[in-house]
Amino acid sequence: GDSVTQMEGPVTLSEEAFLTINCTYTATGYPSLFWYVQYPGEGLQLLLKATKADDKGSNKGFEATYRKETTSFHLEKGSVQVSDSAVYFCALTPNSGGSNYKLTFGKGTLLTVNP
Amino acid sequence: DTAVSQTPKYLVTQMGNDKSIKCEQNLGHDTMYWYKQDSKKFLKIMFSYNNKELIINETVPNRFSPKSPDKAHLNLHINSLELGDSAVYFCASSQSSKGYTFGSGTRLTVV
Numbered sequence A: 001g002d003s004v005t006q007m008e009g010p011v012t013l014s015e016e017a018f019l020t021i022n023c024t025y026t027a028t029g030y031p032s033l034f035w036y037v038q039y040p041g042e043g044l045q046l047l048l049k050a051t052k053a054d055d056k057g058s059n060k061g062f063e064a065t066y067r068k069e070t071t072s073f074h075l076e077k078g079s080v081q082v083s084d085s086a087v088y089f090c091a092l093t094p095n096s097g098g099s100n101y102k103l104t105f106g107k108g109t110l111l112t113v114n115p
Numbered sequence B: 001d002t003a004v005s006q007t008p009k010y011l012v013t014q015m016g017n018d019k020s021i022k023c024e025q026n027l028g029h030d031t032m033y034w035y036k037q038d039s040k041k042f043l044k045i046m047f048s049y050n051n052k053e054l055i056i057n058e059t060v061p062n063r064f065s066p067k068s069p070d071k072a073h074l075n076l077h078i079n080s081l082e083l084g085d086s087a088v089y090f091c092a093s094s095q096s097s098k099g100y101t102f103g104s105g106t107r108l109t110v111v
Helices: none
Strands: A003-006 A011-014 A019-021 A023-026 A032-038 A044-050 A056-059 A062-065 A075-077 A086-093 A109-114 B004-007 B010-013 B019-025 B031-037 B043-050 B053-057 B064-070 B073-078 B087-094 B100-102 B106-110
Touching: A003 A086, A011 A019, A019 A109, A023 A032, A023 A086, A032 A062, A044 A062, A044 B100, B004 B087, B010 B019, B019 B031, B019 B087, B019 B106, B031 B073, B043 B064, B043 B073, B073 B087
Parallel strands: A011 A109, B010 B106
Antiparallel strands: A003 A023, A019 A075, A032 A044, A032 A086, A044 A056, A056 A062, A062 A075, A086 A109, B004 B019, B019 B073, B031 B043, B031 B087, B043 B053, B064 B073, B087 B100, B087 B106
16 A cells, blocks of 8 residues: 655754755555645644656745655755744655545654754 | 634543544535544544545544535544544545645544
């Protein structure tokens, strides 16, 4: 079945540091890929997405590129802020058609940014 | 207006009780879901409904029963609650594989 593997945290950075959270996936065909963010005590928010190979998703200074050849969707940000402290989830849905849009999540990576 | 709203936000109950969590979406989406987030933050799908029809039913105890009276609502009823049911339950909806909208979660604590 489909699966998502992301680097285990926690990740602790100083403000303005560079962030990379690795994510690789296993799926048949060409899934859609997502990064979701969960701030403390809140629900999940879509951060960015990419629906086909070589697409780059971006939002709030975060970026991730859909790499089919390495089955990866690594999350990056050039300069993190304290307000970026949250849990980040990599996820995928199959593009198999029909109504099966099951989101498969990675285990989440806790990011803490210190001032 | 909240796109996906679920109630209650917090639920504390004793073992053996029966409880329900309600979810409503005003996005016009055809598909709705329940996800469970455990204490380690791991998220796993429980159920999915498309136009009131059950399409995904992961390995979930029979004590959990989803009900979808119409495509804008998906409720979750849990019988005979156990300590291990303590978790955060998220409702979500989608129209395609392009992304979900999640509710803010219901934190269930079984004592």
